Amino acid sequence: MKLTAREKSSLIFEGFITVILLGLLNLSLVVIVEDTIRSNPGLENGIFIIKKSLIIGPYHTQIWSYQRWMIAFMLLIDILVVYWRLIRRYHQYQLHHIIAELHYIAQGHFDHRIPFNLKGDQQNIVTSVNALVDSTIQSMNDERQIEQSKDELITNVSHDLRTPLTSIIGYLGLIEDKQYHSEEDLLKYTHTAYEKAKQMKSLVDDLFEYTKVRQTGTPVNIMNVNLDQMLEQLAASFELEGSHKHIAITADTKPANLMIEADAEKLGRVFSNLVANGLKYGAEASYIHIKAREVNHDVEVTISNDGAQIPEKSLSHLFERFYRVEESRSKATGGTGLGLAIVQSIVELHHGTVRVTSDEQETCFIVTLPRQYQSKTKGRSGPQASA
Structure with a gap:
């Protein structure tokens, strides 16, 4: 100085x-x-x-x-x-x-x-002040991002709710004004309104689930979960839908009866969303494989399909809420854009990670979870039951 x-x-x-x-x-x-x-x-x-x-x-x-x-x-x-x-x-x-x-x-x-660049206590003061300013700036930036994220959330929810709601009001208005020529037209209008209402309910349900798992202190009901049984039941529940799209759904767990400490309901939602995502967006896929493997002290679950490749520019954005690959914004696939965001939030609740890889041969969603759930709160009780 x-x-x-x-x-x-x-x-x-x-x-x-x-x-x-x-x-x-x-x-x-x-x-x-x-x-x-x-x-x-x-x-x-x-x-x-x-x-x-x-x-x-x-x-x-x-x-x-x-x-x-x-x-x-x-x-x-x-x-x-x-x-x-x-x-x-x-x-x-x-x-x-x-x-x-x-x-x-x-x-x-x-x-x-x-x-x-000083010596002794005064240098400690300078270092602490600079670190405090850095921390303050980071907090301010985080706060801005949170506010921007809230604004984007409101905008996206408003848009995705307004579109089907406009259709519902329009078709019910036609029925209210008796602007239909036959019973066939009436059934068509009511069916369209019903489908749009289901689309709105799906969005509201996903939004509720997303906000619930993102809240601080979200309760996690930990129990011993048999992954072998869970994944077999998951594959069976999607078998009919897969057969309609000519997609074979299989589940394989090694070793057999692989156990993990987790919230069974939330973990089931993770794998269900990933399989549903493969059925919805895996264009021209012939299979969806669900594989669970023990890796050291963790469990790695891979859900893969041989459908259309996800563009490389989209891979890093897939888990953002309301993000959808541009080619997937058709009426046929639609979607709320919250499914993968919910997956990531639930996986983080279990202190795990989720990532995706995609090439011309295969697209893989890889979920890594610790076999034993480590609570950040002291005094957590042990596993409560088996699933």
């Missing part, structure tokens, strides 16, 4: 004044000591005897003289005092510079950091 010219002049002036004051103080002490010795003959004789007894060598060199020792001692003290005062003043100037930098940052210059 560089001092200003004024601060340097002030430091030199203070050193000069300190030397003068110490010189006057030393002179006063010498006069007082000399006067005390002269006024006390016994003390003067004692000092003389000591001086004579401490003469050595052929040249009768004196190795002790109270005047020399007193002057040397006072000179050492003077040097220490001058050094202490100058260092103290220098540290005060450093502190003033740090305070000035803080005021500058507080005025709104949040991209600025204190650039000083």
Whole structure:
């Protein structure tokens, strides 16, 4: 840290004044000591005897003289005092510079950091202040992202609700005004309104599930889950829908009866959403394979299909809420865009990870979960039951 010219002049002036004051103080002490010795003959004789007894060598060199020792001692003290005062003043100037930098940052210059490289506690202060500013900026950015995310959520929900609601009102309005020519038209209008209402319910259900699993402190009902049985039941539940689309759905678990500590209901929602996603968006797929494997202390569940490849630019966005690959925005597939966001939220509740890979041969969603659920809250009870 560089001092200003004024601060340097002030430091030199203070050193000069300190030397003068110490010189006057030393002179006063010498006069007082000399006067005390002269006024006390016994003390003067004692000092003389000591001086004579401490003469050595052929040249009768004196190795002790109270005047020399007193002057040397006072000179050492003077040097220490001058050094202490100058260092103290220098540290005060450093502190003033740090305070000035803080005021500058507080005025709104949040991209600025204190650039000083100091020593000791003051460097700790500089490091802590810079870290605090970084943390504050990060918190502000996170807050902005949260607000932007809330706005996007409201916009997306409003859009996805308004579209089917407009259709429902339109067709019911036609029925209300008796603007149909036959019972066939009436059934067509009511069926369309019914399908749009189901689409709205699906969105509301997904939105409720997403907000529920994203809340802080979401309860997790942990129990021992048999993955072999869960995945077999999952494959069977989608078998009919898969056969209509000529997609074979299989489940395989190794070792057999693989157990995991998890919330059975939420975990079932994860795998159900991933299989449904493969059925909905896996265009021209011939199979969906569900495989569970034990990997060290974790369980890795892979849900793969040989359908159309997911564009590389979309892979990193798949788990964002309301995100849908552009080619999937047709009426045939539709979707709320919340399914994979729900998957990620539930997996994170179990302290696991989910990722996706896709190429021309196969698309794989890979869920990795710890076999034993590690609660962040102390005092959690153990597994409650078996599923």
